[in-house]
Amino acid sequence: MDKLITLHITDRNDVIHEFEIPADCGFNLMEICKSAELGVMGTCGGLALCGSCQVYIQSDHVLHLPSDEELDMLDTLFHVNDTSRLACQIKVNESIDGIKFKIAPDQ
Amino acid sequence: MNVHTTDIAIIGAGPCGLFAVFEAGLLGLKCHLIDSLPLPGGQLTEIYPKKPIYDIPGLPSILASELVSNLMKQIAPFKPEFTLGETVVDLKRQTEEFELVTNQGTLIRSKVIAIAAGLGNFEPRKPLIDDITKFENKGIDYIIPDPEKYRNKKLVISGGGDSALDWAIFLTDIAKSVSLIHRRTEFRGAPESVNKVKQLVQSGKIELITNAEVKELSGSTHLESVKIHTDDGTVIEKALDYFIPLFGLVPKLGPIADWGLKLNKSAIEVNTFDYSTNIPGIFAIGDINTYEGKLKLILCGFHEATLMVQSAYKIIHNGKDPSFKYTTVTGIKELS
Structure with missing residues (x-):
């Protein structure tokens, strides 16, 4: 059986959602939030070009560093802090098992 | 019509x-x-x-x-x-x-x-400032349909992307003064625009305030001044004619x-x-x-x-x- 990982996502109303998904599902975190209808638009489809999927990473998972494109976009957004990332740039895999993150306010 | x-x-x-x-x-x-x-x-x-x-x-x-x-x-x-x-x-x-x-x-x-x-x-993506809607079209513009409007005016532009940089550069020739406010130290716009802004800052044509955000607006019917808060706690009050936040769409x-x-x-x-x-x-x-x-x-x-x-x-x-x-x-x- 495929390895399942757990995600803990806090929506904009501070409700925590827990999901178990296959580690090799091939989605990114924006796509997970979008399909779970948590109010994430994912307007640009995952190109780090719209900023509609900003999240705050709340667990101490070590993620890959943001690309220049991601930093460019974070630079233009509001409500940004040191834990801000674009969910579309974080792929689902075993290394993010147990990750906790919160969806940033709408821009 | x-x-x-x-x-x-x-x-x-x-x-x-x-x-x-x-x-x-x-x-x-x-x-x-x-x-x-x-x-x-x-x-x-x-x-x-x-x-x-x-x-x-x-x-x-x-x-x-x-x-x-x-x-x-x-x-x-x-x-x-x-x-x-x-x-x-x-x-x-x-x-x-x-x-x-x-x-x-x-x-x-x-x-x-x-x-x-x-x-x-x-x-336009609007900055999170109290009363911002009160001054829209009364000193706050998010888009620039006609730069001539700003001839001999005092402008504060905020943003760190290409559009903020390009307009800041362009408007130095038209406006009385241009202040550019950016939340970080580094600009992530096109390198040539960043270099041009740096030159204009050195020659005194652009006043650059980094690690800072416009947080307060004041004026009676038209916007008259803004307060800029910097990361080190300093508050700078600046009189102006127009505040132009450029944070994309x-x-x-x-x-x-x-x-x-x-x-x-x-x-x-x-x-x-x-x-x-x-x-x-x-x-x-x-x-x-x-x-x-x-x-x-x-x-x-x-x-x-x-x-x-x-x-x-x-x-x-x-x-x-x-x-x-x-x-x-x-x-x-x-x-x-």
């Missing part, structure tokens, strides 16, 4: 709206496109002009901006009219036709409306939500027979519509546009069916 009459008024000049002009043109129907952005192309122009698209049939790879210019070339024989940089704010059904009114007062009359509005209306559904169309999570429900909405005479194509199995793909929008114009023809020609012809047989007949 600017008044236009056409067969199909198309709200949204993205790829699907543009291609609808082509399919309508084959049936001899004229189109008028309205878009809130100043250029045609929608998301392709605004969000990802330099990204390649790989799933347009027959084109293994094409840049989004190239697809837009190809579409413009393809529809040129059908002489579409454009109202760009204006937003449709009102839609009314008259006895024989619809009337669309834009925020600039342009009136477009048509028997059919095609909503090809993609993600909705691109609106975000799509919002906008006035479409108020027209009585049946919506499903910010998308318009349509009948897949012809992409008609619950209001006779109004169709919705492309990313703005929804139906079972919907995929938000340009190529699907092209298909939707093609079927949509067949029904549009019947409405415009009082129930008469269009005659189906191949372009290989008939070629392209220009419209006057």
Whole structure:
């Protein structure tokens, strides 16, 4: 059986959602939030070009560093802090098992 | 008042709206496109002009901006009219036709409306400052339609992207003073723009305040000054004529939500027979519509546009069916 990982996502109303998904599902975190209808638009489809999927990473998972494109976009957004990332740039895999993150306010 | 009459008024000049002009043109129907952005192309122009698209049939790879210019070339024989940089704010059904009114007062009359509005209306991303709406158009501008407005004026521009940098550079020759406020130390705009700004800062033409944000606004009827808070706790008060926050655009559904169309999570429900909405005479194509199995793909929008114009023809020609012809047989007949 495929390895399942757990995600803990806090929506904009501070409700925590827990999901178990296959580690090799091939989605990114924006796509997970979008399909779970948590109010994430994912307007640009995952190109780090719209900023509609900003999240705050709340667990101490070590993620890959943001690309220049991601930093460019974070630079233009509001409500940004040191834990801000674009969910579309974080792929689902075993290394993010147990990750906790919160969806940033709408821009 | 600017008044236009056409067969199909198309709200949204993205790829699907543009291609609808082509399919309508084959049936001899004229189109008028309205878009809130100043250029045609929608998301392709605004969000990802330099990204390649790989799933347009027959084109293994094409840049989004190239697809837009190809579409413009393809529809040129059908002489579409454009109202760009204006937003449709009102839609009314008259006895024989619809009337669309834009925020600039342009009136477009048509028997059919095609909503090809993609993600909705691109609106400026507004900084989170109390009272910001109070001073909109009274000292706060999010877009710059005419730079001459700022001649000999004191300006505060905020933002760190290309648009903030480019306008700061451009306006130094026009304005009395330009202050550029940026939340970080580093700018992430195009390197040549960043270098130009640095030169202008050194020569005293731009006042640069980094690690800072405009947090307070004051004035009686018109904005008179702003307070800039820096990361080290300093508050700088600055008298000005205009504050121009430039933080890019975000799509919002906008006035479409108020027209009585049946919506499903910010998308318009349509009948897949012809992409008609619950209001006779109004169709919705492309990313703005929804139906079972919907995929938000340009190529699907092209298909939707093609079927949509067949029904549009019947409405415009009082129930008469269009005659189906191949372009290989008939070629392209220009419209006057």
